[in-house]
Amino acid sequence: MLKLTISTLFICLLTFNVAIAQDKTFSKYIENGIALHDEGQYLEAIKQYEKALKINKKSTLVHAEIAYSYVELGDSKAALRHVNKAFKGDASDKYPMIYVMKGNVLDDLGKFKQAVKAYKQGIAKYPDMAMLYFNLGITYMRANQENNAKNTIITAISKNYSHASSHYYLGKMMEKQGRKIPAIMSYYFFLMLEPETIRADEIYDKLLDLLIRNDNVNKTAANEFEININANDLSDLEFAPLELVLSLDITEMLKQEDEVAAEKPKTDTDKLISKTELLFSMLQEEEDDKQGIWWDFYAPYYAHIADCEVITAFCHHIGLSKGGDIALWMEAHEEEAIDFVNCVNEYGQ
Numbered sequence: 001m002l003k004l005t006i007s008t009l010f011i012c013l014l015t016f017n018v019a020i021a022q023d024k025t026f027s028k029y030i031e032n033g034i035a036l037h038d039e040g041q042y043l044e045a046i047k048q049y050e051k052a053l054k055i056n057k058k059s060t061l062v063h064a065e066i067a068y069s070y071v072e073l074g075d076s077k078a079a080l081r082h083v084n085k086a087f088k089g090d091a092s093d094k095y096p097m098i099y100v101m102k103g104n105v106l107d108d109l110g111k112f113k114q115a116v117k118a119y120k121q122g123i124a125k126y127p128d129m130a131m132l133y134f135n136l137g138i139t140y141m142r143a144n145q146e147n148n149a150k151n152t153i154i155t156a157i158s159k160n161y162s163h164a165s166s167h168y169y170l171g172k173m174m175e176k177q178g179r180k181i182p183a184i185m186s187y188y189f190f191l192m193l194e195p196e197t198i199r200a201d202e203i204y205d206k207l208l209d210l211l212i213r214n215d216n217v218n219k220t221a222a223n224e225f226e227i228n229i230n231a232n233d234l235s236d237l238e239f240a241p242l243e244l245v246l247s248l249d250i251t252e253m254l255k256q257e258d259e260v261a262a263e264k265p266k267t268d269t270d271k272l273i274s275k276t277e278l279l280f281s282m283l284q285e286e287e288d289d290k291q292g293i294w295w296d297f298y299a300p301y302y303a304h305i306a307d308c309e310v311i312t313a314f315c316h317h318i319g320l321s322k323g324g325d326i327a328l329w330m331e332a333h334e335e336e337a338i339d340f341v342n343c344v345n346e347y348g349q
Helices: 002-038 042-055 060-073 076-087 097-108 112-125 130-142 146-159 164-176 180-193 198-211 231-235 240-259 268-285 293-308 311-317 324-332 334-346
Strands: 217-221 224-227
Touching: 002 042, 002 060, 042 060, 060 076, 060 097, 076 097, 097 112, 097 130, 112 130, 130 146, 130 164, 146 164, 146 293, 164 180, 164 198, 180 198, 180 240, 180 268, 180 293, 180 311, 198 268, 240 268, 268 293, 268 311, 268 324, 293 311, 293 334, 311 324, 311 334, 324 334
Parallel strands: none
Antiparallel strands: 217 224
16 A cells, blocks of 8 residues: 555656646747747747647647737738637637737638627627727728727727827828828827837828928918818818918918028928927817817827927927937937926826
C-alpha cells in the first residue's frame, strides 16, 4: 500500500511538471508568433501559432492571432475560419475583440448583413466597447448608410472620446455632407489627439481650407467683397449663424491684409489662431438648450480651451505635422505648451 501511494504521488507530480512545461512552451510559441507578426513575417508567425495549437487546439487566443495574421496576408476566408474557431474555443468571453475581427473579416468579404450582425452581437454583450461601435460605423460607411454611420461613430466617441479615428471619420462624413462647422469641430479634436501623423498632415490642410481658404468670399474691387452662401450652407440651420459670422470675418481679414500688404504678411498659423479665437468665443456664447455631440461635447470642450487662454498653443499643437516654424514655436514656448496640456488634462475634473 505504501509503495502504491508513493507511485501514485510520483505520477501526479510528473503530470503536474509536464503541464507546467507545456504551459511554458505554449506561451513561448505565442510570444514568438506575436513577435514575428509585428515584424511583418505573417506566415512564419502562423507556423508558431500552429505549434501552439498542437498543445491546445481549442485556444481562443491562438485562433484569434492566426486570424489576425491571415487578415494581414489578405486571406479573409482563412481568417474567418479561425475567428469562428476562436468563438468555439476555451476562452471566447475573455477576448471581446474577436467580435470586431469577425465583423471586419465579413465586411472585407462583402457580407454586409453578417458583419453588422457580428458587431451587434458584440455590442449586446459588451455595450461599453467603443471599438465595436466604431467598426460598425465604418461598415455602415462602406455601405453608404451615412446616417447610421454617423450615429454609430458618435456613440463610439461617447464611449471613448480619445479614439482619434472616430473624430477623423466623423469629420470626413460631415465635410462630405457640406456641414462645415461640424467637420471643423471634429477635425480640431482629431488633430489635438493625433497631431504628427500623415493623416494629421492631410486633415490640417482640410481645416485650413474650411476656416481660412474660404471660396465663399470673392474680392470684386478695392475693399469690396462678395459673400456667396449656397442653399446647402443655409439648409444647415443649426450652424448657419456661425458660418455667416466666419464668412464675414474673412472679409475683414482680407481687408486687413490689403492694408498691411507692405508689412509682414500673416502666416496661415496667424490666420488659424484668429479664426479659432472667433469660433471658440461664439461657441462660448451659444444657448445651453442645444443638444447633440456638437453642443454636449465639442462646444464645451473648446469653450474650456478658450477660458484657459491657450488657443495659440492649441493651434500650434494641431499643426505639428507641418514641422518648421510651428514645431520651433512649440519648442521655444515650453511654458505655453505646458499650460495647454494642463488645460486639456483638467477638463471635466
